[in-house]
Amino acid sequence: MSENQAKAAAGSMEDIYDEAVHWHINTGGETIHAKRIPGRWRTIKWLTGSVWLILFLGPYLRWNGHQAVLFDIPHRQFHLFDITILPQDFWMLSLVLLFFAILLAVVTALAGRVWCGFFCFQTVWTDWFTWIEERLEGPPQKRRKLDKAPMDLHKFRVKFVKHLVWVLIGALTGISFAAWFTDSWQLWPDLFTGKAGTVAYVLVGMFTAGTYTLAGWLREQACFWLCPYARIQGVMVDATTVLPTYDFKRGEPRGRRKKGDAADKYGDCVDCKQCVAVCPTGVDIRDGQQEGCITCALCIDACDAVMDKIKRPRGLIRYASLEEIEGKPVDPLWRRPRVWVYSAILLLAVSGIGYGLSTLGNIAVRVLHERQPLFVRLSDGSIQNRYTLKILNKLPEKLPVTLSVSGPKGIRLVGADGPVVAHPSTVTPKVVYVRVPLANLKAESMPIEFHVSATGPGGKRLENSRESVFIGPRH
Amino acid sequence: MAENNPFPGENNTGHIWDDNLRELNNPPPRWWMIAFWASIIWWVAYGILYPTYPLGQKPNKGLLGWTMIKEYKESVAEVEAVRGKYEERLKGMDAKAILADPELKQYALASAKVIFGDKCAPCHGAGGQGNPGFPVLADDDWLYGGDINTIVTTVTGGRKGVMPAKGGQPLTEAEIDKLAQAEASGHITKEPLFLQKGCIACHGMDGKGLKPMGSANLTDSIWRFAPGGVESAKYTITHGVNDPNDPKTRNAEMPSFRGKLSKVDINKVAVYVHELGGGQ
Known part of the structure; x- marks a missing residue:
């Protein structure tokens, strides 16, 4: 290690100790x-x-x-x-x-x-x-x-x-x-x-x-x-984030002016500590951005009032990024990738909610297939499955709902001859049976689809479908 | 001792060993002590209010008089209060009327699920899917009839159908084989032996069985005795069903639930069976 490096390392340690002196928790x-x-x-x-x-x-x-x-x-x-x-x-x-x-x-x-x-x-x-x-x-x-x-x-x-x-x-x-x-x-x-x-x-x-x-x-x-x-x-804050910041270039060295001091002896900060006095969390903004600062900007008000009194321009403490204070060039918002990524996610979420709210159906159907027994053989040789349909009606009034089923040839819905009354703002369960002739079952499990339809207020047609399976004997 | 304490100002108790090993007085924080005393007070109060330690010969019952069985009974009473209004209405009704009332039917189905699980499922399966030798309740084939009133009668009185071995006739092996083959093919009525040997007396001219006797329908796709097929049919014809004179006979008896279930419970379970999938 060269002498210069050692000095630099020692210097940085000194900086840390100096900083610690100001830490007040x-x-x-x-x-x-x-x-x-x-x-x-x-x-x-x-x-x-x-x-x-x-x-x-x-x-x-x-x-x-x-x-x-x-x-x-x-x-x-x-x-x-x-x-x-x-x-x-x-x-x-x-x-x-x-x-x-x-x-x-x-x-x-x-x-x-x-x-x-x-x-x-x-x-x-x-x-x-x-x-x-x-x-x-x-x-x-x-x-x-x-x-x-x-x-x-x-x-x-x-x-x-x-x-x-x-x-x-x-x-x-x-x-x-x-x-x-x-x-x-x-x-x-x-x-x-x-x-x-x-x-x-x-x-x-x-x-x-x-x-x-x-x-x-x-x-x-x-x-x-x-x-x-x-x-x-x-x-989540970085050097480009705009925060209430003390302009240390303009303010330092801070100090209380006395008559007869040279004009350039001190910076603009008169060390009046008004920024600390108004702070609701009791931190000193002049130490820089810190965990205690909730960025409520009340210190800006305090400092501006003092600057007005001593006839100096406002903004010794102001909303600014660290890069701006240090005089580095600042990228405009649209040049920052994270603005684009965040905006895209926001847009996605908003459009999802918009889509969801605009397509909220008034009726919906869910299907539960009976598990015990999975199927029953009837006297005429056809196979019967039992389902519980959960009919959801979001309207505040009763709704007569027509049920139907589509699937293998000869499929027949039993137990839902007339319209089923779906109770308002809730789920109405309805047990139905589906029969298919054994000859038309090509596989142990075949896809079928239940349909519900109703006429809503104002003659609006309401529909919903849900896929399920029809189980038969093993081939 | 305090005067010549070699470590002044560090809050030690004055107990010093081996020159410098000393006991310090660092009391726990106030909040900790508050919580500590609060939990002791809680414990004492709990011990007085609730059953805890034995006092002499008898256990301490606690001032509140709380017991687990009392809490259980209160919970049961809560459930009974909800059920009570339905049960009251069900008392004067027959099963057919319950079936016609959507609200009561819903209640009967929910309530009978437990009864069915206790009394019926051991033989007929949890979903009425049947077991070898025990009929499926979820299909549309009924020996004695699938209307609600017949189901009530069946559950109440039980059932025991009888088929004598070989139909009570001197059948030869060949004849039995012919009859079994005809039955398995679904065309029993076309077999002359069906008429000649008097099978029609119980199974009817059309072979569909006679409901009052509980004789099986021989023309449909459902087998009364597993696994079905020619061999199964031959066995049944040879040994009969519930024939007291044939030790190898098939056993088929449904017990009576009179007295084991209340009338209301029988009605409820009949509604449940009716709704399993094949009620008529």
């Missing part, structure tokens, strides 16, 4: 009391967080006399406006999950932890909880002082009201969640008169306790130590 020993300041990203955060109003208000929407969106698990059917989704259509759910998983990946790769910073329930509920805390206990300094102060009547009253409001929000969250799975207007009176099901009470209880603990007590600790997605998203 809060394991919950310190409560983060973040400062709230108005700004562009603050407004955006309120707006994005308000998508969760859907959770609270959505269940009360009505549509044609029933709940617009109802995930009716006891009856195994989902209602989305006019569409009824039965377990048979559940392959679409996997596409929905694929869509959102890839959406998370693509957004994270391009713009960082947008989900974490702006949409995640942990972030949003914590934001509401700390907003309430600020209304009741005052700004961060006052809160820290109150935390240290001995318990007296004033402190007890303030804390009691705070925790009570938190629990109430938790309970409201739980009830709103439960309301998606049962009749929402009936749920409220049922809950308070003790008539709701055990599942409803357990669900509401779990959500109340969970919301109160996670948003009231754990807060950023949930992102640090509990959440797997936080870590997953952390590793």
Whole structure:
């Protein structure tokens, strides 16, 4: 090893130790009391967080006399406006999950932890909880002082009201969640008169306790130590990802200016630590991208406000990629292969869901072949097989369904002379027999096909077919 | 001892051996202790509320009075409550009426599945597919008739048909062979011996059997006794069925279920058999 190499190696070790000096990992020993300041990203955060109003208000929407969106698990059917989704259509759910998983990946790769910073329930509920805390206990300094102060009547009253409001929000969250799975207007009176099901009470209880603990007590600790997605998203970020980034070229060397300092003694960063003060997870963005950063961009608001005051241009902390800050050329979006791959998968999932929703048949038939006995010989020498047809009717009304069968010559359906009444929104089982003359059976097992047809509302013809087999004696 | 502790400030208990081997006081975390005490309290409460350790001569029955058999009986009562309303309706009905009511028929089929499995399947097979010597119930061939009322009669009273060895006639080997050949070909009525030897007395002029006697239909493709064919037919003609005088006779007896099954259960199982595939 040459002397230079040794020096370089030693130097890099020194760098690591230097870095470690700045590492500050809060394991919950310190409560983060973040400062709230108005700004562009603050407004955006309120707006994005308000998508969760859907959770609270959505269940009360009505549509044609029933709940617009109802995930009716006891009856195994989902209602989305006019569409009824039965377990048979559940392959679409996997596409929905694929869509959102890839959406998370693509957004994270391009713009960082947008989900974490702006949409995640942990972030949003914590934001509401700390907003309430600020209304009741005052700004961060006052809160820290109150935390240290001995318990007296004033402190007890303030804390009691705070925790009570938190629990109430938790309970409201739980009830709103439960309301998606049962009749929402009936749920409220049922809950308070003790008539709701055990599942409803357990669900509401779990959500109340969970919301109160996670948003009231754990807060950023949930992102640090509990959440797997936080870590997953952390590793999906690279040097081309646009993130809230400190422009160290412009900012360094940082320092507090005094009168008489040379104009070029310091960079633009005045080391006011406002970016740290407003951070809900308590990290210092100037250390670069790190696991604790949920990319909520509140530090951008803080820094911009300071830049305005010292009459320097905004954007010392801004949404930028590491390559951009380092002055490297940045590929436009359409030149990045991963954008194309992700978009293709997204498109695939969306078209699959679109296809599924547009071709949801109103009737369907499934066939179960009787296994014991597989076949029976009749007096006239023909062979009989027994089948259970499962006729699925997704319409909300009774439907007379005509059954027929096709297969080997002389095939005959017995036991379904008139139309079979298929009950609404469920599967109706129907036992039928199929007879084939022995002479026409060319093999031990022959393919046959069952057909169901019905006339739906408005004279629409509904059809479905299903293949099965006809079993005869061994040749 | 604390004054001359050689390792101050490390929270040791003051127990020091061999100059430096010492016991430290590192209590478990608070949450762990809370869980520890909570589980002890749980255990004590459980021991008081539920049957646990014997107290003296008698076991401790627990304050809640819980027993496994009580829980079982409650579950049974729950099932009976669901069944009860159907069973109540079935009491006054005959099997034909049950068959005509789609809801009750569905209930009877579900309920009789167990009865059929216990009482009928050992001989007739789980799906009514029959066994050697025991008729198939899923086909359309019935010795005594396949309408619902006859099935009820069959299950209630049992059946035992009789065919004397050689039809009670002095048949020669050659004659037996001729009759068996004719039967296997499906044209028994064209064989003069069929009429001459009086087979028609029981099997009818057309050879299709007489339902009230349970005599077999000799013209269809179904064999009463496995495996069927000429040899099988010869054996049956030679030794008869249930002939008390021939020790090699074929045994064919269906026991009576009167008293073994309630009337309602017989009706239900008759509906089940009727729906196996060949009910008339």
